Amino acid sequence: MPDTAPRPIDLPTVFAHVDAHRQVFLDRLADYLRHPSISAEGVGVGETAAYVGDVMEQIGLATRALPSGGWPVLLGERAGPPGAPTVLLYGHYDVQPPDPLEAWVSPPFAPTVRDGRLYARGAGDNKGQHFAQLLAIESLLAVAGALPCSVKVLLEGEEEIGSPHLAETVREQRDALAADLVITSDGPVHESGRSQLVCGVRxxxxxxxxxxxxxxxxxxxxxxxxxxxxxxxxxxxxxxxxxxxxxxxxxxxxxxxLAPTPAEDAALAELSVDDAAVRRSVGLARFDEPTERPYADRLAFWxxxxxxxxxxxxxxxxxxxxxxxxxxxxxxxxxxxxxxxxxxxxxxxxxxxxxxxxxxxxxxxxxEPSKTPLDSPYVAPLRAAIATAQGAEPLLVPSLGGSLPDYVWTKLLGVPAFGVPYANPDEANHAPNENIEVERFYAGIKTGAAMLAALGAMG
Ligand SMILES: [Zn+2]
Structure with a gap:
């Protein structure tokens, strides 16, 4: 049932709710991480889908599994006030195989906190990040009784094997997945530790x-x-x-x-790196040609x-x-x-x-490559929301050098798509001792709540 009369969202109250539930939120993430869901080996994937589907129901999302040719694709929905935008939050509940097991300090599916980090397979990639989004929804509902905008949460179980059914599912479920924008929280923040708003991929x-x-x-x-x-x-x-x-x-x-636009050039300039330090980090005597193109430009636009x-x-x-x-x-x-x-x-x-x-x-x-224009009306509110939740302005990244299936949103669904990663740069995703800094997990919950509030405020 739509929530037609929301109370205005008071973010400090939502943030206080998150602070008051730090331990229980961390314990609940640890419980989720205890469920192996190794898509490459077919281990625990169906069971974990059932587990997280129940979590989505319990926090107040009407949840079902969409027909797909592979492991369950879960869609959880909750309507916000009429006229507010609909955001689709994408994530994946499957994880990479944990090998080599002997390289883990604590076992991959026995979540353990050490030195302010939660260690477990999936802590950063991607359970810790989409669980933060789910807790953001739960916290908003706990404080305000309603969501500021309409939300669809889409979790798939095949991302770590290349999302073989995602494009087909998006094509066939266009109506169910209809949204005004898509946000994915996966991968690490910038090497500098600064948060980033990512608008494209190669x-x-x-x-x-x-x-x-x-x-x-x-x-x-x-x-x-x-x-x-x-x-x-x-x-x-x-x-x-x-x-x-x-x-x-x-x-x-x-x-x-396409050549970068002036706005993209300006964003790239903010991303400039210490060339010599980057080369030193991997033992390079020189960069490849054409060296006249700046580092960030070559990764994003070349x-x-x-x-x-x-x-x-x-x-x-x-x-x-x-x-x-x-x-x-x-x-x-x-x-x-x-x-x-x-x-x-x-x-x-x-x-x-x-x-x-x-x-x-x-x-x-x-x-396919994917790009959301930097003049998208969602850029400014999302940046402001991240800054509000984390106390620092995020970097604006026109495109990552790597590839993610964001084209299914920008080209198949035809909507803007953004990446807002929550994990630390050294999350060790796909490697032994994967971890998420617990403070980044809490910041992720607050950021998720702030982004939904900012979207709601757009009307
Ligand atoms: Zn991954």
């Missing part, structure tokens, strides 16, 4: 090039100079795809790449072609005078707005067909 296209000449390896003396070498075939082809200045020389590759691996022939000790019969190159492209997976795949396939028609190309998984 896309990705993976592919494999395979050259095969003879049907078996050959003697390099008896056949060298006569039989073509598949490794050289790939090396020659690859050299036509990217030049020494770092420019991708696939025909038409940059046709759809596509890349990465050679992930080049395999073939002999790599063992000493020498082997062999002429290999097969070679493989694995590559990925990071796409920027407004490139698309199909367009880039088509251009690469045409390039390979023209330059090395005997080379086979296989495209693996692809993910």
């Amino acid at each position: 896309g990705v296209v993976s592919f494999e090039l395979r050259a095969r000449h003879a049907e078996r390896d050959l003697h390099s003396g008896n056949w060298g100079g006569v039989a073509p070498n598949p490794l050289w075939t790939l090396v020659h082809l690859l050299s036509t795809m990217k030049d020494e200045r770092g420019l991708i020389s696939v025909d038409g590759f940059y046709d759809n790449v 596509p890349t072609l990465t050679l992930n691996g080049l395999h073939g022939g002999y790599g063992g000790p000493g020498s082997k005078t062999v002429l290999p019969h097969e070679a493989v190159a694995k590559c990925d492209v990071r796409l920027v707005e407004a490139q698309s997976v199909a367009e880039v795949q088509g251009k690469i396939a045409a390039h390979v067909a023209r330059h090395a028609p005997e080379v086979e190309i296989d495209f693996g998984s692809g993910m």
